[in-house]
Amino acid sequence: xxxxxxxxxxxxxxxxxxxxxxxxxxxxxxxxxxxxxxxxxxxxxxxxxxxxxxxxxxxxxxxxxxxxxxxxxxxxxxxxxxxxxxxxxxxxxxxxxxxxxxxxxxxxxxxxxxxxxxxxxxxxxxxxxxxxxxxxxxxxxxxxxxxxxxxxxxxxxxxxxxxxx
Amino acid sequence: xxxxxxxxxxxxxxxxxxxxxxxxxxxxxxxxxxxxxxxxxxxxxxxxxxxxxxxxxxxxxxxxxxxxxxxxxxxxxxxxxxxxxxxxxxxxxxxxxxxxxxxxxxxxxxxxxxxxxxx
Numbered sequence: 001x002x003x004x005x006x007x008x009x010x011x012x013x014x015x016x017x018x019x020x021x022x023x024x025x026x027x028x029x030x031x032x033x034x035x036x037x038x039x040x041x042x043x044x045x046x047x048x049x050x051x052x053x054x055x056x057x058x059x060x061x062x063x064x065x066x067x068x069x070x071x072x073x074x075x076x077x078x079x080x081x082x083x084x085x086x087x088x089x090x091x092x093x094x095x096x097x098x099x100x101x102x103x104x105x106x107x108x109x110x111x112x113x114x115x116x117x118x119x120x121x122x123x124x125x126x127x128x129x130x131x132x133x134x135x136x137x138x139x140x141x142x143x144x145x146x147x148x149x150x151x152x153x154x155x156x157x158x159x160x161x162x163x164x165x
Numbered sequence: 166x167x168x169x170x171x172x173x174x175x176x177x178x179x180x181x182x183x184x185x186x187x188x189x190x191x192x193x194x195x196x197x198x199x200x201x202x203x204x205x206x207x208x209x210x211x212x213x214x215x216x217x218x219x220x221x222x223x224x225x226x227x228x229x230x231x232x233x234x235x236x237x238x239x240x241x242x243x244x245x246x247x248x249x250x251x252x253x254x255x256x257x258x259x260x261x262x263x264x265x266x267x268x269x270x271x272x273x274x275x276x277x278x279x280x281x282x283x284x
Binding site: 020021095 | 181184185187188191192193194196197199200201203204207208209211229230231233234237240241243244245247248251252255261262263264265266
């Protein structure tokens with residue numbers, strides 16, 4: 001089973017992507033999509049070192065919901081900061097210690113930080129234990145780190161790594 | 166009615182994209198400038214994509230889902246390019262308003278940072 005279908009989640013995602021790309025749902029395209037979804041993981045297996053397991057799919061949906069709300073809310077805030085002028089910004093670099101271990105969870109966290117307005121992930125340390133983040137305007141660095149850890153990292157840990165240590 | 170909604174979405178999208186670009190012109194160092202185009206434009210492009218999806222779903226047969234794909238790829242690629250730009254900037258020691266993380270004040274076990282700084 002593992003040899004025939006090394007990455008079931010990736011296969012499913014690729015099939016869905018193909019259907020979105022052709023923008024129609026016909027039997028032929030489902031078969032073609034499934035075939036592509038089955039073959040492409042073999043061709044790209046060098047990039048997929050670890051098996052991806054989503055332990056709590058519903059929490060993942062909830063996480064994406066929070067993320068979209070935060071993007072909308074944060075965009076208004078950043079727009080306000082830009083219009084108010086650059087003189088009163090308090091940019092700062094903060095270091096977020098990571099509790100996450102898997103590659104996918106760390107990249108998702110870094111992407112989340114960059115997507116949510118006001119913060120950009122800058123550098124992942126060589127031992128993958130901490131992530132340097134640049135914040136556009138922060139009075140309290142510790143509160144920012146706490147917010148990132150509690151709001152984004154904790155759910156990701158729960159979704160991808162809970163009980164895997 | 167639907168036209169009104171579409172106009173509002175497009176106007177909002179254009180405005181956020183504009184403010185993002187304004188940030189690119191107004192802000193003072195590379196790192197803060199990076200926030201403008203990666204952030205305000207996320208919502209700007211998002212509004213435009215929603216408008217596009219609604220327009221083509223209403224005007225043509227069936228719903229249009231290409232926009233989902235566009236936003237998916239945008240959400241995957243935009244943060245990665247921002248991350249790489251910022252990483253390169255740190256490596257080149259560009260002028261920064263915020264004190265850049267020093268190799269010593271960091272956790273001692275931070276070989277990547279020290280390697281980057283050693284050059």
